[in-house]
Amino acid sequence: xxxxxxxxxxxxxxxxFARERMAGRIVYLAxxxxxxxxxxxxxxxxxxxxxxxxxxxxTSPRLREVGRDPRYAFHTAQPWDDHTGDHGEFMARGSLxxxxxxxxxxxxxxxxxxxxxxxxxxSVAEAVATEYTDEEMPVRRRWTAPPSA
Numbered sequence: 001x002x003x004x005x006x007x008x009x010x011x012x013x014x015x016x017f018a019r020e021r022m023a024g025r026i027v028y029l030a031x032x033x034x035x036x037x038x039x040x041x042x043x044x045x046x047x048x049x050x051x052x053x054x055x056x057x058x059t060s061p062r063l064r065e066v067g068r069d070p071r072y073a074f075h076t077a078q079p080w081d082d083h084t085g086d087h088g089e090f091m092a093r094g095s096l097x098x099x100x101x102x103x104x105x106x107x108x109x110x111x112x113x114x115x116x117x118x119x120x121x122x123s124v125a126e127a128v129a130t131e132y133t134d135e136e137m138p139v140r141r142r143w144t145a146p147p148s149a
Contacts, residue, residue, distance in 0.1 A: 001123035002145040005050030011143045017129045019047065021076040021090040029054060029074040031065050031096075039065065043074070048108035051121040052092070053099065055109070058116035070095040072122060088131040094123035094145075123136050 008015035026042045033039045041062065043054040056062045066072075073093040099106050106119045121122045129141045 001125045001148070003050050003121070004052040006049060007124040007127060007143065007145070011127070011141075013106075014127060014129055014141050014143055017078075017088065017141075018092070018127065021088065022047075023034040028075050029075045030070045031062055031072050033065055034061075034068060037089075040060060045074070045122070046108075046110050049103070049105035051099075051105045052124065053105050053109070053119060053121055054096070055117040058118050060118075062120055065073045066098075066120070067094050070097065072096050074103040074122070088129060091128045091130070092095055092122065092124055092126065094125040096122055097105055 002010070004015070022045050025044075026034050027045055028040050029039045029043045030038050039062065041056070041114070043056075045052055045054050047053070056066075072095065073091065076090045097120060101122055103119070103121070105121065109119070121144075124143075127143045131139045133139060
């Protein structure tokens, strides 16, 4: 798996596409419940210190779930009025790794909350951009992290 910076270095155009789809938006992040079923959550990702990051409330059941199985997948939301996919979509999958509150990526988080949060870096195992042509056929660009040595 790769950090966001490693992914962006390998595929700068795909990373730029992803940044545009994530900027100031909610994305949907899926993790695995303790019973093995999927759980989808809206999150506000941010990029800092070369990492793609997300936060969960410190009282969330997701913390136990991610502690058991850190795999995730996320998908960007379409603009409300885009029912034809003109905006395009971005999907990524990988693993979540908890970050200390003092980590530079956490310190750079763009907003603060009145409640406690636990922060995670999202490694990138696979990234996929989907765009639609005039013929409504999807065009996909895919990147997969090289195997770990």
